[in-house]
Amino acid sequence: MGNTRRFTVKLLTRLDENSSYSNILLDEALARSDFDKRDKKFISALFYGVLERRLTLDAMIAELSKNPKNKLNNTLRNILRSGLYQLKYMDSVPDNAAVDESVEMAKKLRNPASAGFVNGLLREFIRRDKALPKSDTEIGRLSLEYSCPEWLVGKWLAEYGKEKCLSLLESSIGRAPATVRINHLIGSVEETLDMLAAEGVTFERSSISDYTVHLANAGAVEKTKAYREGRFHVQDIASQLCCKALDPQAGDTVLDLCAAPGGKTFTIAEMMGNEGRVLAFDLHPNRVKLIKSGADRLGLSCVTAEVNNAKVFNDKLPPADRVLVDAPCSGLGVIRRKPEIKYKDPADFERLPAVQYEILDTASKYVKAGGLMVYSTCTVSRAENDDVVKKFLAAHEDFEPDGEDFMQTITPEMYGSDGFFTARLRRRG
Numbered sequence: 001m002g003n004t005r006r007f008t009v010k011l012l013t014r015l016d017e018n019s020s021y022s023n024i025l026l027d028e029a030l031a032r033s034d035f036d037k038r039d040k041k042f043i044s045a046l047f048y049g050v051l052e053r054r055l056t057l058d059a060m061i062a063e064l065s066k067n068p069k070n071k072l073n074n075t076l077r078n079i080l081r082s083g084l085y086q087l088k089y090m091d092s093v094p095d096n097a098a099v100d101e102s103v104e105m106a107k108k109l110r111n112p113a114s115a116g117f118v119n120g121l122l123r124e125f126i127r128r129d130k131a132l133p134k135s136d137t138e139i140g141r142l143s144l145e146y147s148c149p150e151w152l153v154g155k156w157l158a159e160y161g162k163e164k165c166l167s168l169l170e171s172s173i174g175r176a177p178a179t180v181r182i183n184h185l186i187g188s189v190e191e192t193l194d195m196l197a198a199e200g201v202t203f204e205r206s207s208i209s210d211y212t213v214h215l216a217n218a219g220a221v222e223k224t225k226a227y228r229e230g231r232f233h234v235q236d237i238a239s240q241l242c243c244k245a246l247d248p249q250a251g252d253t254v255l256d257l258c259a260a261p262g263g264k265t266f267t268i269a270e271m272m273g274n275e276g277r278v279l280a281f282d283l284h285p286n287r288v289k290l291i292k293s294g295a296d297r298l299g300l301s302c303v304t305a306e307v308n309n310a311k312v313f314n315d316k317l318p319p320a321d322r323v324l325v326d327a328p329c330s331g332l333g334v335i336r337r338k339p340e341i342k343y344k345d346p347a348d349f350e351r352l353p354a355v356q357y358e359i360l361d362t363a364s365k366y367v368k369a370g371g372l373m374v375y376s377t378c379t380v381s382r383a384e385n386d387d388v389v390k391k392f393l394a395a396h397e398d399f400e401p402d403g404e405d406f407m408q409t410i411t412p413e414m415y416g417s418d419g420f421f422t423a424r425l426r427r428r429g
């Protein structure tokens with residue numbers, strides 16, 4: 001077990017020092033290691049746990065340090081974070097093990113005082129009954145309880161109200177469900193589920209569609225025979241609902257302008273029974289390859305994938321019955337999958353609405369008269385969602401809202417999905 005903690009602390013420090021994605025860093029490191037299944041589970045739980053509770057853990061360290069201004073190096077900080085995380089949030093770890101293993105790690109650091117410091121701080125936390133740091137404000141309290149920066153708690157409270165804010169905060173902690181979309185073009189849903197069951201995968205069907213299934217022990221679904229045979233792809237409920245909003249029909253010409261890695265492209269093609277054309281694009285050549293390989297695996301021959309910049313009008317693209325703009329966004333709806341998103345500087349998100357508007361404006365030029373365009377994001381932020389759509393409608397008289405509830409903010413309490421937004425915009429006939 002000591003080895004697993006050292007491994008995790010090293011990974012957390014690497015994440016602090018290079019801005020790579022947490023899931024990629026962890027998956028690659030585990031794949032190269034020879035830890036057994038149980039150890040890998042512990043490492044993943046500790047790694048993601050520390051990451052998603054980082055703000056709270058750092059507030060605890062600041063409160064418990066005698067000299068809070070002392071600068072801690074990254075390794076020492078991660079030893080403390082992981083020690084505190086085990087004490088506070090991992091019931092399966094005895095307190096003594098959490099403290100002793102952390103102290104052993106600190107002994108290996110160059111500064112001989114580190115081990116005493118780690119021991120003192122962790123034992124003081126236990127003496128204080130493992131209490132969270134206090135705050136005088138509601139925003140501050142929620143921020144510490146859910147390890148979410150105050151600016152984001154404040155934003156969600158102001159923009160969506162308390163109930164939705166709490167739903168977003170609660171779902172931002174803990175593992176997201178693994179949901180898949182069954183490809184009925186390769187075999188029936190029952191046949192695919194039987195195959196998965198035979199390989200020991202347990203599942204629960206979802207009420208949102210006949211093809212939507214939650215997998216319970218989905219460690220490495222990509223390794224199953226059913227996956228290799230193209231019988232499903234991994235896709236959250238909200239993304240599946242987004243494809244439903246686009247309502248593609250067999251024979252349609254569909255443009256999917258920000259399509260990689262291709263989850264929505266695949267569902268759209270399946271909904272069309274592989275009849276018609278789904279032209280998928282992305283800015284990045286490496287990501288376009290993911291769409292191509294996914295469509296090949298799933299046997300979706302109506303899909304083509306090319307590089308294209310959605311901001312710039314391309315006169316080679318055909319007029320389309322349906323256009324999907326699944327725009328690049330801040331990703332505030334998928335924090336439970338990528339906890340590092342919440343620690344970004346909010347200033348990084350300020351340029352997004354202009355980019356989103358530019359893409360939407362360009363995309364609208366491809367929509368046939370009477371055709372439908374769906375604008376979507378995996379974020380929960382008025383500036384990137386409703387405001388972009390309102391600005392678009394105000395400037396494009398040839399478009400109108402499609403239906404009364406044409407804008408939908410999907411929050412986790414509704415379907416257990418990621419946070420998401422869709423808007424249906426119809427070009428007048």
Ligand SMILES: C[S@@+](CC[C@H](N)C(=O)[O-])C[C@H]1O[C@@H](n2cnc3c(N)ncnc32)[C@H](O)[C@@H]1O
Nearest residue numbers: 258259260261262263264282283309310326328
């Ligand atoms: C939210 S992701 C799309 C997810 C995808 N629709 C799916 O369901 O799998 C946004 C995508 O937009 C791409 N992108 C960003 N800027 C773009 C641009 N100017 N033109 C085309 N694609 C762009 C990104 O590379 C990214 O793959």
